[in-house]
Amino acid sequence: MAKADLIGGELWEQYSKKVADRMNNPLNFGELTEANAKEMGGKLVIANEGAESCGDTVRLFWIVDPKTHVIKKATFKSFGCGTAIAATDMMAEMCVGKTVDEAAKMTNLDVEHALRDEVDVAAVPPQKMHCSVMAYEVIKRATSIYRNVDISTLAEPDIVCECARVSLQTVEDAIRINDLKTVEDISDYTKAGAFCKSCIQPGGHEKRDHYLVDILARVRAEMDHERNPDKTMSADFDKLSVVKQIKAIEAVLDEHIRPALAHDGGGIELEDVQPGENGIVNVHVRYQGSCKGCAGSVAGTLTFVEQTLQKNLSDKIRGVVV
Amino acid sequence: MERIYLDNNATTIVDPAVRDAMDPFYCHMYGNPNSLHSYGIEVRPYMHQAMEQLYAGIGARDEDDIIINSCATEGNNTVILGFYFNLLKDTRKKHIVTTQLEHPCIRESCRFLEQHGVKVTYLAPDHDGMITARMVKEALTDHTALVSVMWANNETGLILPIKEISEVCKERGVYLHTDAVQAIGKLKVDLKDVHVDYLTFSAHKFHGPKGIGGLYIRNGASLPPLLHGGEQMGGRRAGTVDVAGMVAMGKAMELANTHLAYENTEVRRLRDKLEDALLKIDDILIVGKRELRTPNTVYVSIRGVEGEALIWDLNQTGIAASTGSACASESLEASPILTAIGADRELAHTGVRLSLSRFTTEQEIDFTIYTINKAVTRLRSFSTSY
Numbered sequence: 001m002a003k004a005d006l007i008g009g010e011l012w013e014q015y016s017k018k019v020a021d022r023m024n025n026p027l028n029f030g031e032l033t034e035a036n037a038k039e040m041g042g043k044l045v046i047a048n049e050g051a052e053s054c055g056d057t058v059r060l061f062w063i064v065d066p067k068t069h070v071i072k073k074a075t076f077k078s079f080g081c082g083t084a085i086a087a088t089d090m091m092a093e094m095c096v097g098k099t100v101d102e103a104a105k106m107t108n109l110d111v112e113h114a115l116r117d118e119v120d121v122a123a124v125p126p127q128k129m130h131c132s133v134m135a136y137e138v139i140k141r142a143t144s145i146y147r148n149v150d151i152s153t154l155a156e157p158d159i160v161c162e163c164a165r166v167s168l169q170t171v172e173d174a175i176r177i178n179d180l181k182t183v184e185d186i187s188d189y190t191k192a193g194a195f196c197k198s199c200i201q202p203g204g205h206e207k208r209d210h211y212l213v214d215i216l217a218r219v220r221a222e223m224d225h226e227r228n229p230d231k232t233m234s235a236d237f238d239k240l241s242v243v244k245q246i247k248a249i250e251a252v253l254d255e256h257i258r259p260a261l262a263h264d265g266g267g268i269e270l271e272d273v274q275p276g277e278n279g280i281v282n283v284h285v286r287y288q289g290s291c292k293g294c295a296g297s298v299a300g301t302l303t304f305v306e307q308t309l310q311k312n313l314s315d316k317i318r319g320v321v322v
Numbered sequence: 323m324e325r326i327y328l329d330n331n332a333t334t335i336v337d338p339a340v341r342d343a344m345d346p347f348y349c350h351m352y353g354n355p356n357s358l359h360s361y362g363i364e365v366r367p368y369m370h371q372a373m374e375q376l377y378a379g380i381g382a383r384d385e386d387d388i389i390i391n392s393c394a395t396e397g398n399n400t401v402i403l404g405f406y407f408n409l410l411k412d413t414r415k416k417h418i419v420t421t422q423l424e425h426p427c428i429r430e431s432c433r434f435l436e437q438h439g440v441k442v443t444y445l446a447p448d449h450d451g452m453i454t455a456r457m458v459k460e461a462l463t464d465h466t467a468l469v470s471v472m473w474a475n476n477e478t479g480l481i482l483p484i485k486e487i488s489e490v491c492k493e494r495g496v497y498l499h500t501d502a503v504q505a506i507g508k509l510k511v512d513l514k515d516v517h518v519d520y521l522t523f524s525a526h527k528f529h530g531p532k533g534i535g536g537l538y539i540r541n542g543a544s545l546p547p548l549l550h551g552g553e554q555m556g557g558r559r560a561g562t563v564d565v566a567g568m569v570a571m572g573k574a575m576e577l578a579n580t581h582l583a584y585e586n587t588e589v590r591r592l593r594d595k596l597e598d599a600l601l602k603i604d605d606i607l608i609v610g611k612r613e614l615r616t617p618n619t620v621y622v623s624i625r626g627v628e629g630e631a632l633i634w635d636l637n638q639t640g641i642a643a644s645t646g647s648a649c650a651s652e653s654l655e656a657s658p659i660l661t662a663i664g665a666d667r668e669l670a671h672t673g674v675r676l677s678l679s680r681f682t683t684e685q686e687i688d689f690t691i692y693t694i695n696k697a698v699t700r701l702r703s704f705s706t707s708y
Contacts, residue, residue, distance in 0.1 A: 012634070023634060029704035048706070055671030056628065059706045077706040079668065081630035085704070 014125035015082065016117040022086035028093055029085075030075045032061035041065070042072050047142035051134050054206070056080035058088050060138045062095065064146055069099045076138075080131065083124050087111050087132035091139065104143040104154065107165050108136040129163035129195035130205065160210045163195030168210055175219045183212045227251030237314035238279045245273050249283060252312045257305055266291030268305065271322045279316050283309060286322045297321065325640040326686045330618060331476050331504060331677035332644055336570070337529040343573040344531065347566035355565060356554065365565050372572025376536060379575035380502075380521065381512035385541035389559045390534070390568050394503045395427040397522030397537035398470075400548040400559075401499045402431035405468050407546050410440050415467035421445040421453045422658040423475050425501060432470075441465070447662040451478055451610050455486035462490070468497045473505035473521075477675055478609045478659055479619025481509060488517045497543060503527045507578030508585055508616040519543040525567065529679070530574030534567030581680050589678050590617035592687045596676060599691040600624075603698055605708075607669055609659060618679060623665060623672040626708025627701045632674050635697035641690055644675045668707055 015023075037044035042063035050057040056079060063073040074092040078085050091111045095103045111132055115123035124132070144151040158168040174180060174189045187194040193212050198204035201213045227248065237245065249270055261268055267288035274282040285305065291297050298321050306319035327335065347368070353361025355369055376388050391397055402418070410416050420432055422444050432442040443461045445453050458469055469491050474481045484500055491498040499520035505511050507528035513521065520543060524535040537559075539545055545558070552560030597620045600606060605625035624632065629645035636643050660670040676690070702708040 012637070023631075024638065026704060055667050057668075057706045077704050079626060079706045079708075080628050082634045084628075085631065 011125055016115055016123040018115045018117055019083065019086040019123050022089045023082040026085055026089040028075050028089050029077060031077065032063055032073060032075055037063045040072055045142050045146045047138050047145055049134055049138035049141050056084050056134055058084065058134050058138050060092065060142050062142055064100060069101065071095045071098055071100065071103055083128040083131035084134060086115060087135040090114050091135040095139065100143055100146050103139055106139060108132040109165060111135055126195040127205065130198065133162045158210065160212065160215065161192035161199045164191035166190045166192035168215065171212065171215050172219050175216060176223060183216060186212055186216065238281055238316055242273055245281065246270065248313055249273065249309060252309055256308050256312065261291055265289050276318065281314065281317050282320050283317055284320045284322050323640045326690060327642050328676045328678060328690060329642045329644045330679040331675060333526045333532065334529045334679055335681055336531055337574060337577055339577060340530055340570045340574045344566040344570035347569060354562060368569050369565060372568045375572035375576045379579055380538060381514040382538055383541065387539040387558060389537040389539065389555045390563055391537055391559055392533055393535040394501060394522045394524040397535055398425065398427045398501055399431050400537055401520045401545065402428060402435065402470065404545045404548060406435050406438065406440065408544060409467045415465050417441045417463055417465040418468045418470065419443045419445065419458060419461045419466055420470040423447060423453065424470065424472055425476065428470055428501060447659055449663050451480050451659040451663050453482055455483055455490050458487050459490045462494050462496060466496050468499060470499040473500045473502040474509065474616050476504050477657060478621040479615035480610045481614055481616060484518065485516045492517050504616060508618060510582065513538065525571035525574050528574050528578040530571045531567055534564055534571050536571065584680055586617050589680055589682065592682055592684060593618055593620055593678050596620060596687050596691060607665060609663060619675065619677045621673055621675050623660060623669045624698055625669060626705040627672055627698055629672050629674050631701050632697055635701065636693060639693050641693055645673060
């Protein structure tokens with residue numbers, strides 16, 4: 001949230017001139033018939049698509065050259081809002097001259113870009129991006145009809161964000177690779193959730209199969225588990241190789257201990273890990289910053305460090321200050 | 323381009339007489355009414371006068387309280403959240419009955435309380451779009467503390483049977499709150515005749531300014547304040563009173579009642595003229611019988627014409643109307659009223675609300691009829707379903 005977001009309601013003012021023009025005077029609306037197709041020596045394709053959530057529907061008409069598979073003419077009909085009409089109109093225009101395979105690769109993002117007045121300014125406000133998705137989906141439908149294949153064969157992997165066409169795998173990878181901690185981070189890295197926001201959490205515009213908050217929580221939990229085996233695995237901690245023990249200790253230091261010490265201007269480094277008697281694991285640490293030389297560092301602070309490592313890894317851990 | 327305003331259920335023009343009444347309090351009578359000096363003293367008679375107008379306007383008794391606040395959202399939140407601390411939190415009465423038709427400030431307050439262990443029943447409208455006293459009665463349990471039902475619906479204008487609901491609540495010893503923002507200025511609201519415990523209103527819905535509203539609390543119906551830290555409003559709402567707004571609201575309330583007859587004759591006639599013209603269009607649905615609606619509102623679904631697209635076309639010619647189904651609004655779910663009355667999926671997403679006021683003219687309605695017909699022809703020409 002920022003100053004620009006505090007006053008809402010300027011929805012239509014964010015439409016590009018191209019969107020407004022196409023809403024007022026769509027250039028490609030209308031029906032195509034078998035007679036039209038015959039006249040042009042092409043094959044007629046009629047595809048219907050509907051958005052369950054908002055009740056909008058679109059019908060796309062193509063005349064395709066059966067030899068080259070090039071779309072010779074495209075028109076549409078639409079029951080939808082301004083964005084839906086403008087996006088479908090632009091999409092129909094963009095289909096013409098492309099082969100069916102090329103058209104099938106177009107996305108709603110391509111259509112939105114084509115509707116921009118300025119290359120860096122979005123053609124529609126974020127919450128209207130999802131209205132352009134239907135224009136994209138109807139191409140898939142038309143392609144499946146033309147090729148006479150089931151539409152599921154053209155389906156993309158699990159799409160989390162329809163507006164930005166971001167898959168579940170992409171979101172998961174972004175969280176893992178970049179160690180993302182918030183939904184805002186995910187939007188910054190992938191654009192998922194940056195538009196209509198329905199995919200962020202339940203209660204938005206429309207119901208979704210996946211929500212970013214759930215994906216983030218799940219992947220973070222998996223990452224924590226991998227870095228930092230929980231109590232159920234603590235019995236195995238002393239059986240880990242020293243390298244794996246060091247990795248697990250570092251993860252706990254990063255996650256729980258360093259942020260707490262940094263709060264008071266301090267820090268901590270792992271110096272060594274040494275096996276002791278009766279399965280004891282001695283964790284040698286060196287303080288940094290204000291912890292260094294602090295009176296509490298060998299008492300309260302060390303207890304905190306030791307207990308945090310014990311809680312997360314193994315009660316056989318003992319802290320040793322170097 | 324001349325503009326025509328047919329979105330009066332969203333907000334209204336400030337009546338010039340109201341504007342004149344509030345003007346001095348921005349210029350030279352700017353004293354804080356809590357001050358002891360002459361600047362404060364001189365504004366107090368006007369506040370008393372405004373209170374008289376408000377009390378008379380809704381038929382409140384001198385023993386009852388009308389708390390001046392910022393808007394109906396504040397009033398509604400005060401009632402719902404106040405009830406949590408008043409009754410729900412520490413007793414076995416942890417149940418609220420409300421409806422699916424309420425403004426989000428009721429719905430979301432209730433959802434918030436659900437997170438704190440309060441049970442809420444959201445009554446669904448019947449096939450006429452109505453909530454009946456019988457539905458309320460059947461929803462009440464021994465644990466119900468509060469019923470909150472709006473007096474008139476903002477979308478359709480349907481007038482809910484508050485008097486009958488109030489009798490049910492009184493009989494069962496349950497507190498009744500009503501959000502009356504759409505009723506005042508359109509219907510006679512007389513609390514001597516209808517037993518409600520809490521009632522909320524907002525000046526900008528009856529030709530007063532935005533940012534000032536009122537919460538009626540019947541004598542004996544307790545409610546903790548939402549804002550603490552001052553003795554204003556008898557300690558029931560802290561914060562310096564917006565004197566100009568309060569004076570304006572008093573004047574607006576008085577004028578609203580003065581014009582009630584006009585609203586129910588001339589405004590109703592213009593609304594009916596518009597509605598008759600809409601009925602000549604094929605495949606439309608108008609929600610609710612005329613005699614059960616506020617005199618200024620018509621809610622129409624036109625097959626093949628998506629609501630927001632129609633609003634766009636009207637706006638291009640300067641006509642302001644509203645849709646409940648805009649896909650930019652908070653949810654894409656169809657209006658509960660349209661779903662309840664059995665509208666199919668397409669119709670349920672086409673609702674457009676036209677709401678008039680005493681400032682609406684015959685010429686404006688004539689031009690609106692012409693424009694809607696033109697827009698419907700255009701939008702149906704490229705509609706998939708028409």
